[in-house]
Amino acid sequence: MFVSRYLGGAVAALAGLAVQVQAETWDMPTPYPDATFHTVNINEFAKDVSAATDGNLEIKVHSAGSLFKHPEISKAVRSGQVPIGEFFLSLLANDNAVFGADSMPFLATNYEDAERLWAAQKDVIDGLLDEQGLMALYAVAWPPQGLYTTKEIASVDDLAGLKFRTYNATLEEFANLSGAAPTQVEVPDIPQAFSTGRVEAMITSPSTGVNSKAWDFLSHYTNIQAWLPKNIVVVNKRSFRRLDDATQTAVLDAAAAAEARGWDMSRAETEAQTAVLAENGITVVEPSDELMTGLREIGAQMLESWKTDAGETGEALLNAYQQ
């Protein structure tokens, strides 16, 4: 009795010591709901890190803006309030236009180009994040962005005056130049924004359309494949450096696996989720030449002003991409 109690106590004390020395939990805010493929991928990433470190680093995912609202996530990681987080990369274009390249309309419109764009962006983005005390772990593209409306859209003129849901400054500009009336709405708030009539059209992926049950409030999906914006997962550099070497390696390995898996998931989503839109009664159409010509003109105009804003760094990035 005494012996077993003594031994039990010793084991507990040792386990307690090990826990104190090593185990750590990282809170991870993310902006999108659990069913989003990016969030599914992040949960896999967290599991991989836990498994590879024998539970010494647990990542606790707080999805759908539940810990920090989307626009606050990058700041929360920068300030060290949380060690890790996910956000929409081009939101950082508010700090520096260079971050917005992947949201430029019609610059990269398919997966091959989106991968080349990411390759051209990566060093530039790593450098800019480093200045903010951040380190990129991985980034994954959303499927090509399409146009959701309550009627057929044959030309840019048909967008005039539509109350348009947007998610960043670039899309806001695109909507304005199209003659629409933009309103910023985060993904978890999409169904309510439509059902209350705050918005009546949007540009987003088939994934977000399906996750938001677009068929409850929209009828047409026009496959304009306008751009493939990315989510990025970043860590606070100081938090990362505090990890021991083996744990750092485990995080980097899991991140590399998550990037590859995420792009595969994204590719698979494009067709599968477009089919789900159609199965639920959305009219899925290819765009008219007139619509595409009009939208491309707006994109070209936006790229010119982006070049001015993004300066030499932006030019170098574009050259690397267009090579």
Ligand code: PCA
């Ligand atoms: N879904 C997110 C970002 C891009 C996308 O496809 C959104 O609509 O906010």
